[in-house]
Amino acid sequence: MASQTLSRTKPALAVAVLAALLIGLASALAGGDVTSDTRLSQQRDSRETRSDEQQAEDWGLLAEDWVRYRQLQQGPLGVYSPNLDPLTALGIEARNDEERQRFAELQVRAESARVSKELAYQRAYDQAWKRLYPTLQIVTLTAAANSSPTRLQGNGRLALFIEDNCMACNLQVKKLQAAGRDFDLYMVGSDNDDARLRQWAQRVALDPRSVRERRVTLNHDGGRWGSLGVAGDLPALVREVDGQWQRQ
Secondary structure: OOHHHHHHHHHHHHHHHHHHHHHHHHHHHHHHHHHHHHHHHHHHHHHHHHHHHHHHHHOOOOOHHHHHHHHHOOOHHHHHHHOOOOHHHHHOOOOOOOHHHHHHHHHHHHHHHHHHHHHHHHHHHHHHHHOOOOOOOHHHHHHOOOOOOOOOOOOOOEEEEEEEHHHHHHHHHHHHHHHHOOOOEEEEEEOOOOHHHHHHHHHHOOOOHHHHOOOOOEOOOOOOHHHHHOOOOEEEEEEEEEEEEEOO
């Protein structure tokens, strides 16, 4: 009788042990999945952190500067100028004179390095064109309108009057570009010097594609600014409204 009871108990015990093993294995596998997901998430966060640090380093910024830039891009500045570069954004929103001066110096150094590279490439481009197509007129990366009537004719587009060596003018151009606006630019006091206009366009990183597609035009002022009768200093962003030129 006892042997019969023991015989019936052994299969039940075996089933219980097997069930426990299966439950333990499932739990281990589930735990492994959680650990794996956590590890992947940590690795992804680590990559993003390194990416932010690298981007900050590319601009000569501190990690906390990059955090503030990200925060600024989530506020009104990011709405008005979503593609504004970090140095300009941080400079505009500087919290004191010392911070403003630091970002200004960083931007001057960065733009100086960029212009040097662009001029070097422009020289290489010019040489390549002359070597490959010696009988054709060279195609430049930027364009300038040389002649047009002194009186500015309104066409519904924005007109931006600027002058060389004007930080406020450069910032206005950056804002318009960042917002994707079309406009006609006129340099006051350029003396019809095409090279001066092109060099200025390179310094402010004017998008060459916008110029080629005529979404942005580069022009010498040729007395137009004085003929508009609009008060105030440069830069001046204006549009003709009901026959009158008004600041925008």
